[in-house]
Structures are given as structure tokens and as C-alpha cells.
Amino acid sequence: MYSEKVMDHFSHPRNVGQIENADGTGQVGNAKCGDIMKIDLKIEDDHIVDVKFKTFGCGAAVATSSMVTEMVKGKTIEAALAISNKAVAEALGGLPPQKMHCSNLAADALHEAIKDYQKKQAQ
Amino acid sequence: MKRIYLDHNATTPLDPEALKVMMPYLTEEFGNASSIYEKGRVTKKAIAEAREKVARLIGAQSDEVFFTGGGTEADNWAIKGAAESLRDKGNHIITTVIEHHAVLHTCEYLKEHGFEVTYLPVDEYGLVDPEAVKQAITDQTILVSVMYANNEIGTIEPVAEIGKIVKEKNILYHIDAVQAVGKIPVDVNAIGVDLLSMSAHKLYGPKGVGALYIRKGTQIKNLIHGGAQERMRRAGTENVAGIVGFGKAAELAFDHLSETEERLTQLRDKLLNGMMEKMDHVRLNGHPIHRLPGNVNVSIEFIEGESLLISLDMKGISASSGSACTSGSLDPSHVLLAIGLPHEIAHGSLRVTLGKENTEADVDYLLDILPEIVQKLRAMSPLYEAYLKGEGNRV
Numbered sequence: 001m002y003s004e005k006v007m008d009h010f011s012h013p014r015n016v017g018q019i020e021n022a023d024g025t026g027q028v029g030n031a032k033c034g035d036i037m038k039i040d041l042k043i044e045d046d047h048i049v050d051v052k053f054k055t056f057g058c059g060a061a062v063a064t065s066s067m068v069t070e071m072v073k074g075k076t077i078e079a080a081l082a083i084s085n086k087a088v089a090e091a092l093g094g095l096p097p098q099k100m101h102c103s104n105l106a107a108d109a110l111h112e113a114i115k116d117y118q119k120k121q122a123q
Numbered sequence: 124m125k126r127i128y129l130d131h132n133a134t135t136p137l138d139p140e141a142l143k144v145m146m147p148y149l150t151e152e153f154g155n156a157s158s159i160y161e162k163g164r165v166t167k168k169a170i171a172e173a174r175e176k177v178a179r180l181i182g183a184q185s186d187e188v189f190f191t192g193g194g195t196e197a198d199n200w201a202i203k204g205a206a207e208s209l210r211d212k213g214n215h216i217i218t219t220v221i222e223h224h225a226v227l228h229t230c231e232y233l234k235e236h237g238f239e240v241t242y243l244p245v246d247e248y249g250l251v252d253p254e255a256v257k258q259a260i261t262d263q264t265i266l267v268s269v270m271y272a273n274n275e276i277g278t279i280e281p282v283a284e285i286g287k288i289v290k291e292k293n294i295l296y297h298i299d300a301v302q303a304v305g306k307i308p309v310d311v312n313a314i315g316v317d318l319l320s321m322s323a324h325k326l327y328g329p330k331g332v333g334a335l336y337i338r339k340g341t342q343i344k345n346l347i348h349g350g351a352q353e354r355m356r357r358a359g360t361e362n363v364a365g366i367v368g369f370g371k372a373a374e375l376a377f378d379h380l381s382e383t384e385e386r387l388t389q390l391r392d393k394l395l396n397g398m399m400e401k402m403d404h405v406r407l408n409g410h411p412i413h414r415l416p417g418n419v420n421v422s423i424e425f426i427e428g429e430s431l432l433i434s435l436d437m438k439g440i441s442a443s444s445g446s447a448c449t450s451g452s453l454d455p456s457h458v459l460l461a462i463g464l465p466h467e468i469a470h471g472s473l474r475v476t477l478g479k480e481n482t483e484a485d486v487d488y489l490l491d492i493l494p495e496i497v498q499k500l501r502a503m504s505p506l507y508e509a510y511l512k513g514e515g516n517r518v
Contacts, residue, residue: 002433010433016503031467031506034427034447034455038505054505056467058429058446062503102447 002059003093009063014070017052024120026112028105035061035102037109039069043117048072048080053109060095060103064088068106077114083107124439127485131325131417131478132274132302133443138327141371145329148364156361157352166363173370177334180373181300181319182310189335189353190366194301194322196346197335198225200357201297201318204343205266206233209295213263219243219251220461221278222270225320226299227457230268239263248410249278249462253285260288266295271303271319275445275458275474276409277418279307286315295341301325301333305376306415307384317341323365327479328372332365383479387416390477390486395419397490402497408459408472417477420445422459422468425507426500431473434496440489445472467506 002010022040029035035057042050051073055065068088072080085107089095095104128136148169154162156170171185178185191197206216218230220242230240241259245251251269260267267289272279282298289296297318303309304319305326311319319336323329337343337356349358376383391414398405404424423431428446435442445456447470454460455469464472475489501507 007433010430011437013503018508027505031465031470034466034470036505038508054503054508056425056504056506057427059433061427062430 001096002063003095005091005093006060006063006095009066009092010059013053013062013066015052015066015073016054018054019050019052022052022113024113024115024117026109026114026116028109028112029057029061031056033102034058035105037061037065037105039065039106039109039113041110041113041117043077046077048075048077053106058099058103060099061105063092064095064104064106065109067092068110072110077117080110080114083110126439126441127481127488129440129442129475129477129481129485129489132277132415132474132476134324134330135327135478136480137324137329137368138372138375140375141328141368144371145364145368148367152363156363157350166361169363169367170361173366173373176370176374176377177321178336180309180377181304181321181336182312183336184339186354187311187336187339189337189357190361190369191333191335191357192359192362193331193333194299194320194325195225195333197301197320197322197333198223198297198299199229200335200346201320201343202226202229202266202268203233204346205295205297205318206238207344208342209265213261213265215239215241215261215263216266216268217241217243217256217259217264218268219245219270219280221245221249221251221273221276221458222268223274223299223301226268226270245278245461247462248413249273249276249408249458250410250413251280251285253281253288256285257288260292260294264292264294266297268297268299271298271300271309272307272415273409273458274302275456276420276462277302277415277476278410279303279413279415282316283314290315295343302415305373305380306387306417308380311336311338318343323369323372326372326376329365329368332362332369334369379479384416387477387479387481390481390483391417391419393483394475394477394486394489395421397486398493401490401494406468408462408464415476417481419475419477420472422464422472423497424468424471425504425510426497427470428455428472430500431471431496434500435489435492438492438496440492443474443476445474446470 428444459469
């Protein structure tokens, strides 16, 4: 059902955890649909210097979360905002069609975390 | 890596003895049972012998057993056949919310064709209240359909008590016994049932064959039209090898019923107690006592079922879950929601169904690897993090 890359990210997820005093935190999904993704960011000079995630969900939900953290580490905020859910799925070698909607929200969580950072900066 | 199969409510491995008796009918004994020459007589006799064995397993007479293409067909035939046959008498069907989709979707279909359907609720253990059946009966009720035992949570329903009520009112009574036959004693006369569905592959027989018990004198319309097979009630050239394999599986189940039941009950309780001892925030789904011998269904809080199944699969274990991701829809199992579980707890369910080839070592292995997997998934779970911070609402 899942590609090798998905299985690799599921069994060896990158950047699991939380960041104390994160500069930005984003959470999407809900327990009802069975997927919750939370992303913490550490941002310096407009660059994402650290990122951690926690996910409650299926194999695809874990793999997309792990993948997005790998994709954004060291990137600028602008570059991170350009990453779409579709791009994350593509980077994983694709997802089963039924997973494209409910379990492919990792980029949304990332964007929420950046928004949270920008809101804090504005204050 | 050794693989351990722990999903016997999904399907069972074909018993080698069943395969052995099937082989001639897949090779040299290919005759059509309707033919009058020797090759036909041989297969006709084999079908008759299998019918006797299946009948004996449920306490029926052999001419009350009709072979079908599986449990789903038997359910479809029983419900549609009864509904159509009794249309002049009424249009009301009573069933329950925790039935298999073979029953639920058949009832939905009949609803589109003018029938009324009452879906009875269940309590927190998944039990149907016989009193509720009584209350639901109207002068339009023509059929009551209740499952013998639930495929997901293993709860065994009070089918004999319900039978008493249904028979008092002279209403047809169907039981989907796909998960019960071969696992626990089933006696059609003790229950007073008119129609009872069975499936071969749930009791170490082959796939693609099942049977419907039809009590003598019960009028239901045919579902499959064509030739005169199955005494003109179910058309289609017989799946001889499948039927013979079903017969052998039924014979084996009958001969070893009480010893297998006792052994799997002990293994089940060992597994369940072990899970409760080794892990926190685990709850049993289904009834603790009125429960199928090999069935363990638990919700492991803060984690999601599919992740758990993939992790177990990587360690060689085949099990199942009622999470949305494994049900093929966005909602978790209708059974888990019906017993009152909140969505997030239903998503975290694990079903382990033991079978006759499982050993204590299999249970020990699962108990050995499960806590570590759960710990890893919880460490990744934002719900668990929230719980540890005292933010989450524990159920």
C-alpha cells in the first residue's frame, strides 16, 4: 500500500519531539478524523534552524510530518511557505489516493507554525 | 522473520485436512453433480456428505442446509428472500446497529424499496436488549435479524432469549452466525431460529462457500435464479471442492469444539490480562464474559490504529483495527461508535483474534513487543503530550 519512502519515514521518523519555547507552533487536524499534526519551529534570521513534530495518525500522517520537517530545515520562511501538501506527498514517492486528503496535512501544520511565528513577531 | 497470524475473525488458514479432501474435486473428480453418469454421482454424493457434516455442527437436519457462495450471500438471501416472501404481511424489519455490513447494507437496499428498518442500539458491551426487540415489534414486523456474535468486539448476543420473543409473535428470525459457528456451540433448535448464515472460511474451510440454514417449512424467495441445484432454491453449478472443504472443516470444528473453545478462552484471557498489566490507558471493548473465545479488542489511548498495525506488521504480527484508516472510510468502526467510544478512542483500537494454530508463545511474543511499539507511538503523539501536561481530556 505504501511506498518504500513512506515506510522509511514511518519506521524512522525524523525530528520527532517538541521545542521548548518554540518561536512558532502549528497544529492541524482533529481526533475525530483520526489525524492530528503539531509542528514546532525555531527561527533565526528568517531561517528555520530547528523543527520538531508530533503526530497522532496513520502511517501516511506520520510519514508526511517527518518528510516536511526534513524539507524545511535550514530553509527561509519564504521557501517554507511555498511547500505544499502535494509537494510533500510527491517527495515521498506518492501516497495511496484515499490518503491524499485526510492524512496529507503536514504542510498545513508547517504554514500554521509560520503564521504563529509571524503573529508573535508582530506583537 | 517468523510471521504470526492473529486475525482469525477476518479469515482463517485452510485446514490441511480440508485441503486434502478437496484436492480430488479440483482434479480428477470434476463432474457436474447434476449429471447422471458416474462422475456426476460421485460429486453429488460428496455434496450430500458435506451437507450432513455442516448440519450436524448446528444441530439441523441436512435437508435444511443450503450451500451458497459465502456468508454475505447467505445474509442477502435470508433478508431479501424473507422480505419479498412476506411483503403482503408487512414491511417492517428489525435489526441492530452493530451488524456486519452484509446485513446493514442489505437492509439499506430494502429501505430504498419500501421497507421500514429499525436499528436497535446496544449497551456499552455491545449487547442487544431482548426487551428492546419486544418493544420494537409492530403489526407490520416480518423479520428480526440479529448477529450471533460480533466480528469486531466478539460480544455474544442473547440470541435464544430474543428467539423466544420473536417466536411468540410468530415472526421470522434470522441470525448472522458467521462468527459463531465453529467457535462456540450453536443449536438452531435451542435458539428457535428460522434462518442462519454461515461461512466456511471463518472455520478453517475455503473461501467462496457458505451456507444458509432454512428451517423446514420456512418460505423465502430465491435470490439466485437458474438451474435446479440445491433442491431448486439456489441455482448455479455447485462449488464441489469448496463444499467438500466446508464439510471437512465443519466436521473438525464439531469434533474439537469444546477443547478449542477452552484453550482459546484461556489464551485470550492471558493476552488481555497481559496487556492490562503491561500498559496504561488500555480499555477492553466488548463484553468481558459473553465473548468469543479467541477475541481480544482493546482501545489503546493516544495512538492511532493503522500506525499500530503497520508497526506490528513490521514485527511479523498480523492483526486488525477499527480505525478509520483501516475501515476504508473517514469514520472509525460503526461498532466501536455504537458502544459509545469517542472517535479518538475508537481510532486507537486493536483487534487480535486467536485461532487454533496459535500458541502461548505467540501470545508471549505479542506481549513482549507491543508495549515498546505503543511507547514509541505515544512519544510521537500530540494527544499524549497534552495528556501529560494535564490538558487532555482522558476518557
